[in-house]
Structures are given as C-alpha cells and as structure tokens.
Amino acid sequence: MQRVLLAGFGFMGKKHADVYHLFPDACVVAVVDPRGEDLGESLRASHLEGVPVFASLASAMEEVEFSVVDICLPTDIHRTIALEAFAAGKHVFCEKPIALTRSDASDMTLAAHQSDRHFMVGHCIRFWPEYITLKRIVDSGEHGRLLSLSLSRRTGRPSYSIDDWVNKPDRCLGAALDLHIHDADFLLHLLGAPEAVFSQGLRDETGWSSISTQYLYDGRIVTADGAWNYPANWGFQMRYTAVFERAVLDFDSRSALTLAAGEAEPIALLMPPHDGYYHELAYFIGCLERSETVSISTGDQASASLDLVLAEIQSADTGKQISLK
Ligand SMILES: NC(=O)c1ccc[n+]([C@@H]2O[C@H](COP(=O)([O-])OP(=O)(O)OC[C@H]3O[C@@H](n4cnc5c(N)ncnc54)[C@H](O)[C@@H]3O)[C@@H](O)[C@H]2O)c1
Numbered sequence: 001m002q003r004v005l006l007a008g009f010g011f012m013g014k015k016h017a018d019v020y021h022l023f024p025d026a027c028v029v030a031v032v033d034p035r036g037e038d039l040g041e042s043l044r045a046s047h048l049e050g051v052p053v054f055a056s057l058a059s060a061m062e063e064v065e066f067s068v069v070d071i072c073l074p075t076d077i078h079r080t081i082a083l084e085a086f087a088a089g090k091h092v093f094c095e096k097p098i099a100l101t102r103s104d105a106s107d108m109t110l111a112a113h114q115s116d117r118h119f120m121v122g123h124c125i126r127f128w129p130e131y132i133t134l135k136r137i138v139d140s141g142e143h144g145r146l147l148s149l150s151l152s153r154r155t156g157r158p159s160y161s162i163d164d165w166v167n168k169p170d171r172c173l174g175a176a177l178d179l180h181i182h183d184a185d186f187l188l189h190l191l192g193a194p195e196a197v198f199s200q201g202l203r204d205e206t207g208w209s210s211i212s213t214q215y216l217y218d219g220r221i222v223t224a225d226g227a228w229n230y231p232a233n234w235g236f237q238m239r240y241t242a243v244f245e246r247a248v249l250d251f252d253s254r255s256a257l258t259l260a261a262g263e264a265e266p267i268a269l270l271m272p273p274h275d276g277y278y279h280e281l282a283y284f285i286g287c288l289e290r291s292e293t294v295s296i297s298t299g300d301q302a303s304a305s306l307d308l309v310l311a312e313i314q315s316a317d318t319g320k321q322i323s324l325k
Contacts, residue, residue, distance in 0.1 A: 002026040002288050005060055005090075007081050008072035009033040009042065009053070010162050012095050012122075016070055017046035019281045026285045030064040032057055032081075035162070057084050067091060068288065074165040075172060079104040086115040093284050095122045097181045097309070098302040100173060105306050109299040120284045120294045121302035123185040127283065128276035130251045133269060134242055135190050137249060143261060144245025146191075148221035151183040151240045156232035157206065167206040174207025176316070177309050180226025182238075184213075184312065185305035187224065189296075191217060196323045197308070201316030202229065213312045216321075 004020060006013050009031050020026050028048055033039060036053040043049055054060040057069065069085035071078055071094040078099050085092050092112065098121045099105040112119035125131050138146050153175075158166045165171040172178050187194070194215035202210040210227035239252040247261035260266035280297065287294045311322045 002068050002285050003029045003064075003066040004068040004070050005030045005032060005057070005064070005066045006070050006072060007032045007057065007085075008074075008095075009035070009039055010072065011160055013072035014042060014046050015277050016072055016281065017048055019278050021047045022278065023282065023285060025289050026068075026281075029066050030054060030060045032060055057081055057088075061088060068093065071095060074161070074163075075100055075178070076165070076170070079108055082108045082119075083111050086111040086117055086119075089115065089117065091118040091288055093120050093122065093281070094299075094302075096124075096185070096302065097121075097177055097306055098299060099306065100171075100177070102303070102307065102310065105299075105303040109303055112299050118284070118288055118294050119299040120280075120287075120297050121299060122277075122280060123182065123189075123297045123302060123305065124276035124280045125182045125186045126189050126276070126297050127279035129271040129274075129279075130257045131186055131240075131276075133257060133271070134240065134249060134251070137244070137247075138190060138242070143247035143249075146220060146242060146244055148243045149190075149223075149240065151186070151224040153179050153183060153226045153238045154230050154234065155179070155228050155236045156230050156234055157209070157228050159232075169205075169207035172207060173313070174203070174209050175226050175228040176201055176208035176211040176313050177306075179228055180211050180213075180224065180312075181305055181309050183224040183226060184308045185297075185302070187215060187222065188301065188305055188308060191215075191220075191222070193304070193308070193324055194222070195325050196321050197312050197315050198321040199312040199315040201313065202227075203316075204229075208313060208316065211312060211316055213315070 020028050031053045069090045194217050196216040199213040201208045209229040212225040215222040242249040251257045256268035258266040315322045
C-alpha cells in the first residue's frame with residue numbers, strides 16, 4: 001500500500017485525490033496546502049475528511065508516515081518541494097510542466113537520480129486512451145505511414161487558479177507552456193525530437209496566450225496549436241487529425257474518436273473507461289508496488305518536453321526557426 005502526501009489541493013490536487021480513492025493499493029494520508037482552514041468541504045467531497053492538512057512538508061513529516069509526495073502545486077514551486085521530498089527519501093509524482101526553467105528541471109532530475117527514488121511527471125496525454133490509440137496505429141503501421149498530424153488544445157483563460165498564479169507570466173509562462181506542453185510532450189513520445197521548430201505566438205499581460213508551431217520532421221507535416229484566448233463559453237477542447245497512407249484518425253474531445261479507412265464509412269472507436277489522469281497514476285503506483293523503474297513520463301523526458309516548448313517560445317519571440325539537432 002502506497003501512502004501518499006498530496007502537496008497542493010487545488011484543481012489538480014482534487015483530481016488526483018479522486019483517482020487515488022479508486023485504487024486499492026494507494027491512499028492519501030496527508031495534504032500540504034497553506035489554505036488548510038478553507039479546505040474542509042473540498043476534502044470531504046474527495047473522501048479525505050479527517051486527513052490532516054499541514055502548512056509545510058517538514059511539519060507533515062514530523063507527524064505522518066508516507067512514501068510518496070504527489071506535487072500539484074503552482075509550477076514555479078515544483079522544484080523546492082521536489083528537492084525537499086527527494087532529500088527525505090520520498091518517491092515523487094509531479095504535475096506537468098516539470099518546471100518553468102531548464103535549471104530548475106535539471107536540479108530536480110539530478111536530485112531524483114541521486115536519491116534513487118522514483119520520479120514521474122504528469123504528462124497525462126501519454127496515458128490518454130485516444131492518444132494511446134494514435135501511437136499504437138502509428139507504431140504498428142497498420143494503415144500505412146503517418147503523413148501528417150495536427151494537434152490542438154483550446155480553451156478560455158483559466159480563472160480558477162489560487163492567487164491567479166496561472167495568469168502571471170513569471171509563475172506560468174502562459175498557454176504556450178502550461179497548456180501546449182501536453183502536445184509537445186506527446187509528439188516527443190510519438191515521433192521523437194523534430195529537427196527544428198518554427199512558431200508564432202501571441203503575448204499579452206498574462207504571458208504567451210497562444211502558440212502555433214510547425215515541427216520539422218523528415219517527410220511529414222506536423223503542426224500543433226495551443227491557446228487559452230478563446231471565449232469562456234468555448235469550454236475545453238483537445239483534438240487531433242492524423243492522416244495515414246490508407247486512413248484518417250480524427251479525435252475531438254467533444255465527440256468520438258473516428259477512423260476513416262479505405263472506402264468504408266468512418267467508424268467510432270470505443271475507448272476503455274477512465275481518462276489519462278487515472279491511467280498515469282495507476283502506472284506510477286503500479287511501478288512502486290512492483291519496484292519497477294518508471295520509464296514513461298520520466299523526469300528526463302519531461303525536461304526534454306520543457307526544452308522543446310522553450311525552443312518554440314524562442315522561435316515565436318525571435319521570428320526565427322530554431323534548430324534542435
Ligand atoms: N495535467 C493536467 O492536465 C493539468 C491541468 C491543470 C493544471 N496542471 C498543473 O498542476 C499544477 C497545479 O495546478 P492547479 O491547476 O491545481 O493550481 P491551483 O491553483 O488550482 O492549486 C494549487 C494549490 O497549491 C496550493 N499552494 C500554493 N502554494 C503552496 C505552497 N507553498 N505549499 C503548499 N501548497 C501551496 C494552493 O493553495 C492551491 O490549493 C500546475 O503545475 C499546473 O500546470 C496540470
């Protein structure tokens with residue numbers, strides 16, 4: 001049984017708590033969040049009534065035994081708590097993006113390697129059923145080569161974050177990092193590193209609110225856009241279209257995943273239950289339970305995803321293509 005401390009009990013902390021509640025081999029035994037007094041109702045709603053809330057990891061460690069720290073904190077403070085957790089010999093699951101800067105990310109991966117503890121970053125799209133299906137079809141070649149792929153993530157400006165940290169450029173960097181990194185990370189997982197990127201972006205007082213990138217791969221057209229400058233009533237949308245030699249796979253979070261192959265009518269593909277948040281945490285807890293090395297969405301992979309997005313931002317900023325080789 002893995003005893004988990006949740007650091008941060010906002011939007012993602014609650015999501016993780018709801019997932020752990022479904023697992024027989026993990027339980028949340030403590031929460032760290034400075035809003036301790038205000039969390040009663042949210043804790044109850046996530047089946048964590050009576051779980052102690054601490055103001056710091058150090059104070060939690062004095063009173064509660066746990067082996068895992070699950071970091072759902074604003075991105076600019078991931079590094080501090082991750083280093084503290086590794087120094088205390090804890091396994092760490094950290095929400096994406098790993099950090100805001102290369103230097104913070106490399107401090108975190110170094111600390112993980114030195115501690116010999118497990119470290120995973122929450123790049124949940126690697127675990128999202130519709131994207132797992134895309135990777136399976138690309139890898140198998142069953143519909144021929146992948147010729148082109150476009151990926152999108154679109155939403156209104158996030159309004160829920162505590163202290164509005166998401167809308168402060170020095171704490172988040174905007175949609176280009178916070179939202180779009182999901183697709184950038186998935187591309188690395190699917191196709192490896194591109195030769196170069198060319199991006200255009202829109203910047204406002206909250207950071208890069210929109211980014212659109214062409215990824216240069218040999219013989220394929222690959223593009224992705226991520227934006228949170230849509231009207232609030234747009235809701236959240238993620239989508240992709242993958243064109244293969246003999247089929248098109250099309251996904252929109254507002255409808256089903258469809259496959260159009262040959263002359264046949266497009267068919268809707270049935271997906272397994274649960275989303276990527278469930279599957280990524282199930283994988284992480286499973287690795288811990290079986291003492292298996294985490295190999296999907298590692299700290300090093302998350303650092304590479306951060307590097308890719310930072311190159312895209314550099315391209316948008318300078319108007320130049322950025323080579324990655
Ligand atoms: N995987 C995804 O799809 C996804 C979606 C949204 C957010 N995220 C990521 O999850 C992380 C958290 O985002 P969120 O949306 O949950 O933010 P949030 O603002 O909703 O929650 C952050 C929580 O951290 C607490 N907190 C702030 N400072 C703290 C400190 N020093 N010590 C302990 N707790 C502190 C806040 O009180 C709050 O409860 C971010 O890195 C974000 O990018 C991932």
